Amino acid sequence: MDEEAASPPxxxxxALTRSRILDAAAHLMGSVGLxxxxxxxxxxxxxxxxxxxxxxxxxxxxxxVRVLHERAPRFTDxxxxxPGRVGTxxxxxxxxxxxxxxxxxxxxxxxxxxxxxxxxxxxxxHRAKLDLTGAGPQEATHCLAxxxxxxQERGRVSAGIDPDAAAMLLIGACFHRAFLDLFFAPDxxxxxxxxxxxxxxxxxxxxxxxxxxxxxxxxxxxxPGLELGPGAPVAGPQAGGQ
Numbered sequence: 001m002d003e004e005a006a007s008p009p010x011x012x013x014x015a016l017t018r019s020r021i022l023d024a025a026a027h028l029m030g031s032v033g034l035x036x037x038x039x040x041x042x043x044x045x046x047x048x049x050x051x052x053x054x055x056x057x058x059x060x061x062x063x064x065v066r067v068l069h070e071r072a073p074r075f076t077d078x079x080x081x082x083p084g085r086v087g088t089x090x091x092x093x094x095x096x097x098x099x100x101x102x103x104x105x106x107x108x109x110x111x112x113x114x115x116x117x118x119x120x121x122x123x124x125x126h127r128a129k130l131d132l133t134g135a136g137p138q139e140a141t142h143c144l145a146x147x148x149x150x151x152q153e154r155g156r157v158s159a160g161i162d163p164d165a166a167a168m169l170l171i172g173a174c175f176h177r178a179f180l181d182l183f184f185a186p187d188x189x190x191x192x193x194x195x196x197x198x199x200x201x202x203x204x205x206x207x208x209x210x211x212x213x214x215x216x217x218x219x220x221x222x223x224p225g226l227e228l229g230p231g232a233p234v235a236g237p238q239a240g241g242q
Contacts, residue, residue, distance in 0.1 A: 018056045020046040025063050026071040026112060034064065034115035034122070065125045068112060075101040079140060082147035087154050092206050098144060099174055099202035106178035141167040158215050166209060173205050 010016075024045035028037040039060050043050045057063045078101040085094050116123045127136075144167035151157040157166075180193050195201045 014056070017046070017048060017052060021048065021053055021056060021063065022067055022071055026067045029064070029067060029115050030111035034118045037064075039063070061119075061122060061125060064115065064119075064122050065129055068116065068126050069129050071112070075105040075140070078102075079143040082143060083150070086147060086150040087156070091151055091156050092203075092210055094147070095170065095206045095209070096202045099170060099205055100198065102140070102171060102174035103177050103181075103198060103201070106175050107181055110178055110182055141171050144171065155215055158212075161212070170205065170209055177201055 021042060025037065025042045028041055028045060032041075037060075039050055039053055042063065043053045046053070053063075057066070075098070078098050082094065082098070116126055141164065145163040148157055148163035148166055152159060152161075152163060157163075177193070180188070184192055195204055
C-alpha cells in the first residue's frame with residue numbers, strides 16, 4: 001500500500017472545526033502565551049464563533065489540556081524503534097537519531113509546555129490526563145534507559161554505568177539545546193550555541209556519552225557498534241589503569 005492510500009481521510013464537519021480550534025489554540029499558546037490566549041481569540045483564529053467553540057469544548061482549560069495532549073509534538077516513534085534495534089547497527093547511530101528528534105520535539109513543545117507552569121490548575125489537569133493514558137515526560141528517559149540496558153546485557157555498553165543516568169544525560173542535553181535555540185532565537189550570538197550545526201550536536205553529544213560508557217577491554221577499544229570516530233578516546237570503567 002502506497003503512502004497516499006494509507007493516509008487517513010481528510011477531516012470534515014465537526015471534526016474539522018475541532019481540529020482548527022486546537023490548531024488555533026496551539027498557535028496562540030506558542031506565540032502570545034497562555035495568559036493572553038482567550039476563547040474569543042481562539043475562535044477568531046480558528047474562523048468560528050465562540051458559541052461554536054463551546055459546542056466542542058467545555059471551556060478554556062479543556063482546550064489547553066487537549067492542545068497539550070494532542071498537539072505537542074512527540075518523538076515516541078523514534079523511541080518505539082529502539083527495542084527493535086538492540087544488538088543491530090551502531091549504538092552511536094541509534095542514539096544520534098534519538099538526539100536529533102528529541103531536540104526538534106523540545107524546541108516545538110517548550111513554548112506550549114511553559115504555559116503549564118503559568119497555571120497550576122492547568123498543570124494538575126494535564127497531569128491527570130497523562131495518568132489516564134499512562135504517558136508522561138518521564139517516558140522518554142525510561143524508553144532510552146531500557147534500550148541502553150538491553151545493549152548493556154549484550155556487552156555493547158559498559159556494565160559499569162547506570163542506564164537511567166546515561167539516558168537522563170542525553171535527554172537533558174537535548175532539552176538544554178532546544179532551550180538555548182528558543183532563548184536566543186532567531187539569531188543567537190556567535191559562539192553561544194555550540195556546536196552550531198544540529199547534526200554535529202547530536203554526533204558529538206553521543207560521542208561524549210559513549211566515551212564514558214563504552215565497554216572496557218585489554219586494548220580499551222569500543223565494542224561492536226561503538227565506533228566513535230577516528231582518534232576518539234574511550235573511557236571505560238577501568239580506564240586509566242585503575
